[in-house]
Amino acid sequence: MGKKKENDSSDPYGEPAKHDPTFNxxxxxxxxxxxxxxxxxxxxxxxxxxxxxxAWLYGDPRQVIYPRNSTGVFCGIGPNEKPYVFYFDILxxxxxxxxxxxxxxxxxGLQCPTTQVKVPLPLSQPWEKLPIKPFQKQDVFSDKYCxxxxxxxxxxxxxxxILSKELCARFYIPSTPGEPAKHDPTFNxxxxxxxxxxxxxxxxxxxxxxxxxxxxxxAxxxHGPAETQTEPCLRPVLCCFIFRGKPYVFYFDILxxxxxxxxxxxxxxGLQCPTTQVCVNTCPNSYWIxxxxxxxxxxxxxDVFSDKYCxxxxxxxxxxxxxxxILSKELCARFYIPSTPVFNRCIPKIADLxxxxxxxxxxxxxxxxxxxxxxxxxTGDLFMGFNAKALGVKIFEDFAKSWxxxxxxxxxxxxxxxxxxxxxxxxxxxxxxxxxVGVIGVIGYGIWHCYWEYSNYKANNASISAIGxxxxxxxxxxxxxxxxxxxxxxxxxxxxxxxxxIFLRKRILIAIALIKEASKAxxxxxCSLLYPLVTFVLLVICVAYxxxxxxxxxxSGVPLYRVMALNHSLPNCASINGTExxxxxxxxxxxxxxxxxxCMFLKYNEExxxxxxxxxxxxxxxxxxxxxMNFVLALGQCTMAGAFASYYWAFSKPGDxxxxxxxxxFLRTLRYHVGSLAFGSLILTIVQxxxxxxxxxxxxxxxxxxxxxRFIMCCLKCCFWCxxxxxxxxxxxxxxxxxxxxxxxxxSAKNAFCxxxxxxxxxxxxxKVTDLLLLFGKLMVVGGVGVLAFFFFSGRIExxxxxxxxxxxxxYWVPIIxxxxxxxxxxxxxFSVYSMCVDTLFLCFLEDLExxxxxxxxxxxxxxxLMKILSKKNKQPKQNKK
Numbered sequence: 036m037g038k039k040k041e042n043d044s045s046d047p048y049g050e051p052a053k054h055d056p057t058f059n060x061x062x063x064x065x066x067x068x069x070x071x072x073x074x075x076x077x078x079x080x081x082x083x084x085x086x087x088x089x090a091w092l093y094g095d096p097r098q099v100i101y102p103r104n105s106t107g108v109f110c111g112i113g114p115n116e117k118p119y120v121f122y123f124d125i126l127x128x129x130x131x132x133x134x135x136x137x138x139x140x141x142x143x144g145l146q147c148p149t150t151q152v153k154v155p156l157p158l159s160q161p162w163e164k165l166p167i168k169p170f171q172k173q174d175v176f177s178d179k180y181c182x183x184x185x186x187x188x189x190x191x192x193x194x195x196x197i198l199s200k201e202l203c204a205r206f207y208i209p210s211t212p213g214e215p216a217k218h219d220p221t222f223n224x225x226x227x228x229x230x231x232x233x234x235x236x237x238x239x240x241x242x243x244x245x246x247x248x249x250x251x252x253x254a255x256x257x258h259g260p261a262e263t264q265t266e267p268c269l270r271p272v273l274c275c276f277i278f279r280g281k282p283y284v285f286y287f288d289i290l291x292x293x294x295x296x297x298x299x300x301x302x303x304x305g306l307q308c309p310t311t312q313v314c315v316n317t318c319p320n321s322y323w324i325x326x327x328x329x330x331x332x333x334x335x336x337x338d339v340f341s342d343k344y345c346x347x348x349x350x351x352x353x354x355x356x357x358x359x360x361i362l363s364k365e366l367c368a369r370f371y372i373p374s375t376p377v378f379n380r381c382i383p384k385i386a387d388l389x390x391x392x393x394x395x396x397x398x399x400x401x402x403x404x405x406x407x408x409x410x411x412x413x414t415g416d417l418f419m420g421f422n423a424k425a426l427g428v429k430i431f432e433d434f435a436k437s438w439x440x441x442x443x444x445x446x447x448x449x450x451x452x453x454x455x456x457x458x459x460x461x462x463x464x465x466x467x468x469x470x471x472v473g474v475i476g477v478i479g480y481g482i483w484h485c486y487w488e489y490s491n492y493k494a495n496n497a498s499i500s501a502i503g504x505x506x507x508x509x510x511x512x513x514x515x516x517x518x519x520x521x522x523x524x525x526x527x528x529x530x531x532x533x534x535x536x537i538f539l540r541k542r543i544l545i546a547i548a549l550i551k552e553a554s555k556a557x558x559x560x561x562c563s564l565l566y567p568l569v570t571f572v573l574l575v576i577c578v579a580y581x582x583x584x585x586x587x588x589x590x591s592g593v594p595l596y597r598v599m600a601l602n603h604s605l606p607n608c609a610s611i612n613g614t615e616x617x618x619x620x621x622x623x624x625x626x627x628x629x630x631x632x633x634c635m636f637l638k639y640n641e642e643x644x645x646x647x648x649x650x651x652x653x654x655x656x657x658x659x660x661x662x663x664m665n666f667v668l669a670l671g672q673c674t675m676a677g678a679f680a681s682y683y684w685a686f687s688k689p690g691d692x693x694x695x696x697x698x699x700x701f702l703r704t705l706r707y708h709v710g711s712l713a714f715g716s717l718i719l720t721i722v723q724x725x726x727x728x729x730x731x732x733x734x735x736x737x738x739x740x741x742x743x744x745r746f747i748m749c750c751l752k753c754c755f756w757c758x759x760x761x762x763x764x765x766x767x768x769x770x771x772x773x774x775x776x777x778x779x780x781x782x783s784a785k786n787a788f789c790x791x792x793x794x795x796x797x798x799x800x801x802x803k804v805t806d807l808l809l810l811f812g813k814l815m816v817v818g819g820v821g822v823l824a825f826f827f828f829s830g831r832i833e834x835x836x837x838x839x840x841x842x843x844x845x846x847y848w849v850p851i852i853x854x855x856x857x858x859x860x861x862x863x864x865x866f867s868v869y870s871m872c873v874d875t876l877f878l879c880f881l882e883d884l885e886x887x888x889x890x891x892x893x894x895x896x897x898x899x900x901l902m903k904i905l906s907k908k909n910k911q912p913k914q915n916k917k
Contacts, residue, residue, distance in 0.1 A: 121180060123150040123204040150182055150201045176203040225680050225700070229707055229777030236717070236780075237710030240666075247659035250652050251580060254587035281314035285344060285381045287368040290397065290409055311346055311365045311633065318374040318381035319344070322395050325369055329358045340367040363602060364630055370397060372410065383410050430849050437828065437850040441857070444827075444850075448820045448858035452865040453564065455812050459869075460554030463808070464547045470807050471536065471543075478529045485522035489515050541904070542800040548900045549801060549880065550808065553872040555898075556682045559689040562697050563678055563872070567864035570671040577667060581660035588652055598622075602631040661723050665716035672767055673712060674701045675871040677774035683879040684775075684896055700774065711773050711780040715766040722759045729755065767871075771878050787878065794881050805873050809866045816862040817855060824854040 067073070122128065128147035175194055176187055181203040185192070197203050231237070291310040329339040337351040339358055345351060345367040354361070361367050372391075374381040388407040400406045434441075459466070492515040499514045511517050536543070557563060596619050600611040607628035622634035677700030685691035693699060704712070733748050765784055768791065772783035791798050826832045828847045844850070880897055884905075887893040894909045895902060902908055 119154050120151050121154045122147055123201055152182055154179060180204040180207060225677050225775050231707050232779040233710030233714045236714040240713035250655055251584040254584050281316045283315050283318055283376045283379055283381050284312050285315045287311040287365055289383060313346055315343060318376050319371040320373050322392055323371050324395060334358050336361055344368040344371060363605065433844050433846055433849040436844060441850050441853050444820055444824050444854035445857045445861060448816055448861045451816045451819065452862045455816060456554060456557055456865060456869055460551055460558065463550045467547050467804060467808060470811055475532055478525055481525045482522060482529060485518045485525060489518040489522055492518060539800050542797050543804060544904050545797065546801040546804040548904055549873055549876055552876055552898050553869060556679050556872050557869065559692060560678055560682060560696055563675060563868050564865060566671060566674065566697060567868060570667060573667040574664060577660060577663045581656060584656050585653065588649055596634050598632055599635045600629050600631050605630050658724060661720040662716055665719050666712055669712040669716045669770055670704060672871055673704045673708060673770040673774050675868060676771040676875045677703060679872045679875040680775045680879055683876050686896060707777060708773050714780040715769060719762050719766060722755060722762055726755045768878060771875050790881050801877055805870060809870060812866060813862045817858045820858040821855040824851045
């Protein structure tokens with residue numbers, strides 16, 4: 036074949052690059068490329084800027100946020116604040132029957148061909164024009180639902196002419212979002228004359244709790260958790276209960292516990308070790324094996340063995356058995372090694388095995404190293420418990436040395452939380468604005484940092500196209516596109532926050548005023564800060580009952596015993612496989628053809644009606660735990676809501692505040708609304724239980740899932756997480772309405788939801804401002820106390836004398852973590868009261884706006900600070916001139 040020509044271009048991918056001696060990197064001598072496209076791009080960008088300028092000059096974003104009436108005036112803007120549009124004839128909006136509506140829908144769909152006016156509130160009662168004759172126009176129509184172009188007091192038009200010109204509405208019907216509250220002259224706070232609500236759910240809850248108690252009693256009477264900590268020895272007794280001074284189980288031959296080398300141990304599936312076990316007061320701490328002299332004829336067993344490591348069935352002082360016979364019957368231990376108690380079992384110390392004596396060899400092993408390997412194999416994973424046990428002991432010692440200083444740290448956290456809540460009364464406004472400016476500043480710094488990183492990586496030509504697709508996050512952080520994306524996201528977030536701050540500044544002022552008022556309310560109802568202790572105690576009871584019941588259910592059942600051969604090499608012992616039942620109290624080893632036969636514990640009985648339904652009872656236990664936990668939290672929320680609502684609806688604060696508001700609210704809730712709280716907590720419990728089931732299924736089928744099922748499972752978990760958050764939000768506000776008005780759960784939830792939807796912008800602003808403030812408070816309390824604990828327990832702050840020494844602690848982080856976690860729980864408890872106070876005052880504030888108008892007959896109950904922000908005031912009653 037001939038040589039391929041150099042200029043042959045038959046390669047479909049083009050001619051390969053050739054050597055250029057002048058090339059040493061990116062060319063400096065070059066010309067402009069694609070000039071036409073560059074000009075087109077510049078022209079396009081210029082037009083793009085012109086479009087933005089025209090949009091800025093002629094556009095009005097208020098058209099998206101606020102509706103217009105038929106005269107083009109925006110609703111919700113102006114001194115009168117009429118935020119809602121009312122359609123005179125809603126039937127004309129149907130495009131299927133109205134030609135004009137269809138034409139408007141074809142154009143933009145933003146208008147309905149009927150007169151529209153601004154109204155302050157949604158419609159509450161239905162009304163229709165009656166065919167009356169010579170009545171005055173003002174007796175038929177309402178100025179509220181008439182066009183501003185007509186004055187009912189002076190118009191000469193008849194009713195028919197007004198309707199034909201569509202100057203007033205012919206009818207109206209109740210409109211969403213719900214019926215606004217009306218003024219009630221007898222209402223001055225949480226109602227005292229109320230009845231029981233959701234009685235059926237209350238009865239069901241009581242029956243369920245009764246069944247929950249029955250499950251716990253049945254579990255306790257079917258053996259208990261001591262069986263998980265202390266195994267039976269040779270009799271059906273527990274070391275910790277019968278042998279009070281001998282709490283530890285000692286294994287005569289630990290090598291028989293190895294399931295890989297012992298047939299009997301493998302048959303028992305590791306449920307029991309087929310060797311004699313006795314209860315001892317202490318575990319051995321030295322190496323010992325039967326000496327050679329013990330095998331000599333005439334050797335006395337009492338000189339060879341110790342009663343401590345022998346079965347109670349043998350008396351070394353009077354026995355006539357030889358040493359060999361005692362060992363073959365496994366009545367005494369052949370050897371023991373240094374051991375440590377782990378869950379009341381004497382387990383060999385893995386740390387001491389490298390120092391095993393060279394002459395310490397067991398039957399079946401040739402050297403001491405083989406003996407050590409056999410012991411490690413026999414104990415298996417139980418050795419892992421040694422380090423955990425040692426760690427636990429050291430941690431316990433640290434708690435014993437520093438517990439009073441931990442309590443002092445928690446006391447400081449409590450005082451700091453209380454001080455922070457009280458100071459919010461004076462500095463809430465300044466703190467909120469500082470936090471808002473701080474958040475904007477942090478995001479601004481993030482924008483600058485992202486731009487700096489982007490510029491550096493762009494200068495170095497670090498692009499994602501050079502590395503391709505990768506799942507390594509550290510690599511993605513070293514390319515310019517990642518930082519450009521961060522830059523865009525932060526910039527958009529910054530713009531949104533600035534625009535929100537500009538347009539929602541009045542709502543922020545309302546939120547600040549409510550936060551200040553919440554501090555005043557807590558200052559007047561100081562006992563509310565103690566109620567979290569009641570909730571904490573009730574939650575501890577729920578958790579303890581659930582844990583104890585679960586443990587007792589897991590360990591319920593009668594112990595089963597089987598005949599086992601301790602030495603299969605003896606005559607007639609090979610046929611014993613551990614399946615023959617026996618009674619350890621009546622079993623006689625001498626009657627068995629196998630000399631090493633023993634009646635030993637196998638497992639707990641899983642037969643019978645009770646044992647077969649253990650899984651169902653555990654599910655019942657979980658449901659009871661979730662329901663009780665949610666009920667306790669609901670009880671606390673409703674109690675706090677009733678106390679703080681009584682503060683808001685006191686016209687002269689705090690003079691009209693009732694005595695013992697927290698106690699009276701607590702008793703009122705228990706007397707009338709257990710059913711409603713049980714109903715709301717049951718709904719939340721069902722959703723939480725479904726989430727637990729999804730997590731269980733995801734864990735079980737994770738290995739067998741394909742991408743599609745994983746996606747579906749992820750979507751389900753996300754949806755139910757969102758549903759749980761929504762139900763918690765709805766329940767919380769429903770409990771406030773229950774505490775104030777005493778209605779059932781469904782009615783209260785509906786009223787609360789509609790009230791919030793009618794004021795959705797205020798809800799969002801208040802919620803986010805409160806969350807930001809409380810987060811800052813938690814960080815201050817927990818961070819401050821945590822830093823103080825670090826400097827103290829690490830020895831950087833020394834106490835005079837020998838009061839406390841940080842060097843005496845094994846792990847100084849133990850008390851620090853305890854103080855930090857405890858401080859967080861304390862701060863969360865205090866701030867939960869504050870959060871509930873803000874939410875309660877907010878709902879009462881919204882009710883106050885709808886119920887009252889500031890007239891002498893309908894005065895506002897809100898504080899003067901809120902009235903000043905809203906430009907409202909209570910009008911003084913007119914006095915008759917003398």
